[in-house]
Amino acid sequence: MPTSHDLKGLMKFLAREEWRECFDEVFYDHFGPVLDAGDMDFEDIAEILGDDWAMTLWGCAFEDFLTQDFEVEGGNIVDEYLKRRGWKENAQAKNCMKALRTSVMSLYEVSEIVPGKSLAARDLVRGGDPIAVSEGTATSTLKQWDRIAARIVPVMGTNVFAGGLLPFTPQATDALFDGLRQMFGKKNAKKLPVIKDEELQAAASMFTLSWLFDTLERAAGLPSMQNADGDELIFHDVRFPLASGIAQKDVAARVSNIPGMSQENAKFWNWLEQKPKHDARKRSAPSFDTTMENGARVRGNVELKGKFLHLATNSAERAQDGTTLIQQALGDLVRAPLTEIRTVEQMMAERPAREKEAPAPEIPPEIAEQVVHQFMDRQYRETLDQPVGMLGNKTPRQAAKSAASRQKVAEWLKYLENQSSRQPNPADPMATYSFEWMWHELGVIDLRQ
Template identity: 30%
Template structure:
């Protein structure tokens, strides 16, 4: 059977299933209950009316995801200890009307389990390699065309994997999650075992049960499985709603200046050696081992005590033709421009300032410039600049690492999970932007961490 004919049979079977309410309408109303179970806790958390959330999620750009996710829950859950779910009831009653591909798909969907995965690799338009989240199990390769276009390495993924042929596929609904949200879901699920054991122990102490159940581990596993859909949907939907309806974040640096990544480029007009001498002579510029580059501090470098937390105002790099200052605010760019003009005078020409438009970057989303459109020499320069930036970052305090540097965390085995999560976040974020081709493997090697 051709792939197109199979797809038609599957779409037809899903359409029939969605319209099915049972010979005595015993399934009528249950679809509404599932939607209420998913959106009700969200309405309470956000203090938003249920109707407003219905309008947002069922009539907006996320409607296909929410409808698909909630319908698959509705179609696969067992209600009140009934022996069959909706799919099994439909196939027993009207399965004869479906083609073989449609029946196979519904059977696989009915037997599937919603699982929490981690994406370890993606080939957009072809497949995704996934493994159970929080494990180092061998990944499985899932064939998928459309969904893989929006998946990225180290994403979390709440989805069903179906086995209808030689190659596993995803069902029609899934919740992709960036690493930060995935970690929140894992945190909630990881608390369930201790909470369940505590509850069981209380029941023993209160005389409700004689002793802890022999199948306590099975009870805990079932509790985690049953909570996954509600927990994942709540965290995913809350993030989507707040990101879409909330005000843009007002990001500020340590000097309370608005974050606005800014580069200032000075063309060289005088002797390169004279520029080197002038920069090395400045007490607030510290020359890095990766010469010729300098870090700009708010006070003389020699006066900074070991362990003192100071703001890094910017980075300066010198190449054969120009001197470039990189800062994270326009205020710092202006101060740095004045500093370099005073230090260098006629050794450099008039500066060119470039401001990164963060709002525009957000609007562009996952639409990077095709690599083929970037000249090789420009790509090489970008890669070199990124490497220089990340090399400095390894020794700088990182908020995500509680103010420690990646190198400090890598040196402490008890902090390896934290620095590995930071690295995955770095790779995942890069994969979503215009620098998706950047290879971070050298950082894993530099920190002597095993790539997971």
Template identity: 35%
Template sequence: MTIKIPDSIFEGLVRWMVRGPWPEHFQQAIHDHTGLYCEAHDIDSFEALADRIGGHWVSVLNDMALNDFLGRETEDGNVVDLYLKRRGWKETKIARAYLEGIRDSAVSLYEVSDIVPGKSFLARDLILDGEPFRVLERSATKTMAPWEQFAMRIVNVRGQNIIAGGLLPLEPERADDLLSEFNEMVAEAESRFEEIIAEARAEGDFDEEIPPEGIQDIALGLALKSASSFFATTWMAVTPLHPDEQTLPQLFNFDGDEVEFIQLVYRFEKGTTQAQMRKILDGEADMEAASDKIWNWVDRGGRAKPKPQKALPESGQMYNSQLDDGSPVLGMITLKGRTLEADINSEPRAKEIKARLADLLGDHVKPPLIARQTLEQAMAAHRENGAAPEPPHLSEEEQAAIRAEVMEQHYQGILDRPIGLLDDKTPRESARTAKGRQKITAWLKILELNEAKARAGTNAPVYDFSWMWQELGVIELRQ
């Protein structure tokens, strides 16, 4: 039987703690979670914070602060201990177990998998490691994607694992950074603890032997106790401002060019057909077919990359796109009726693709018409036009079949191509070593996560990657 935590779970506790020192301690927990962000952006109320990051996230952060507060040891003791001692007889067994579970738990960084929407998921603790375990959850599982990573608190209540409070999603790259920062916190706590013990021994105040692993466990426990506010403040540091208040960053592609969206439109000369265009493009190594009418223009390592004239400004951001094998995508080629369109994101690339297509297409096309859009213009056009283009006039089954065929061809071929994330080895080559299999696992998880996010909110079925795990011999690592 699934345990149900009543919505009124904290009512008795809140009524009891209002009269003591607890509101001040709770306020400190809220400040620890949101204070740095509010001070940095001159925010002085929950309403203003909600305007900036959204009411949903304010609720999530408040929930995290409350649960953190329930586990804290203050100069006045622990609020859960004292409440249960004095008023616990009024609570149900489930309520007592839930409050005790929160008190004894900590926020950690988890990777989710084997998601059963509306029911449960597997969680793997990326900090404590260990085997994945089943967590019961209804609402969050309806939007989770496999291998997505979250900062959250998982509580065991009478043998069942449930989420307590909100959860914060983190992109894989940001999660890796956060994990590195957390490990540094643990190392620092371990160093301080060793110094304290050494001083105590020198003064004759401490003679107990603590093995190194014991010190590591203590340091990890201390770090985990502050993890909730650490994850919250780190997450908020990369949370975008309200769209109306954002300042657009300067975007640069990996060549160091400032981003400007440019489109070259080539009209076919008389007698030229799409079939001829497809044959030409399919025969080029730097043209990767995405469908029978779309090609990614990619860097296979043979082009001379222009270097930026100066370092990126402090506010500058890199704007990159790449294939699953790690090859940078320089632009996109699309066939539409009797035209060929080339979309690129900088002036130098526009000149480069113009020269490249002149060599490839020759007399098959007329000189191109050129359209330009700055980042600001592109954003404004997106806000004005909003609606997505109409899908092709095909049934859902026909669209799904076409998509599945294209995906199957693409992923069948990718197993024998060098992948940047695999140290430029092919997946089959990487599968021959233990280290390579670990890298394959991370790569496949990225593929699955990106695919699930791309299909989120659509009726399109998510591609099944299980055959790739099986064929590469890493199916046992899919956890």
């Protein structure tokens, strides 16, 4: 990547008053909304996330600044610097500055990682074939299908990353795409529009803000995670025991008549929002919800399991609304409900806790791997016929049959692979499991790139 030594002279040039004022404008675009919302200074970000991340974030703003033209003498700092001081710089430094001058921040999905050497980066915003990137440092920590916001610049004939590289979670990705759709797409658009390079250059601060809001939330214990109604995310599983002598078919008939219930199969319904809530509280952070292909927001799910009817939703307010609807529709077909509540933190902590408590296996590693892989085969084969939230609560097989949903299926499979590969021990059976059969089974192997 371009080093601070390559840009040393340019950074000194930034101290000039006219350029400092221009940089302050760009700096505010990248950090102002976060600092204002949290009543913080930039130094507070460094204290929360550490100096390394603070420098990376500053680099994101600086690299954006290098691409912009201003109403001052010279217009652009790179052009002006090379005109006045370029004779002092070697060929590599000048090549680096010129590459950054025209660079574009985008979101990439990485694959074909060769630790210490290279990777392939597929642009998730502009599309196109994956780009081969020479990279040493990041390849030691990145996993297959990770998503990163970065600038890819050609330096001396080789594609490299610039200094501002940010790893994106699925939540940060959703927030970024929502922002890009609002900025460049048509009203209520569900897909990213075609975005020109110059337009994407103008939206560089959106990458920083999406990453920063998401990262600060998680660093602070996720206090402000909300659904689209502005309600705090608290997951509720409301279980209605079926009354004595009542059959599932009797309950199913009543549930299907509840307004907003969209039936997926004989025992599963999506509870859809019929009209947006006008009194929803203003959200100060990205919201987290599932929508159907037609744009309808999913407020929860209802499912018949044995002698219980389950309502699953993500806030206390929705749980109360859903409970009222079900009790009014089903009357004496069900008894008083039982409710299990879990916070986001509890859900995140559950899996590590179970893994920590599990006794170490006392069987040979190769046998353990075979057993685990066979179990995962059975588990995922069943999953192919079960509703999945990331797929709009359709089953993977159903979603794979729709041209509009095939890309979502590919993203779901990549998410499974990525999470499986993140085991601390690369030899762990979870980490060595191959998902390739699922790609073939669902007919989306052409999207595994």
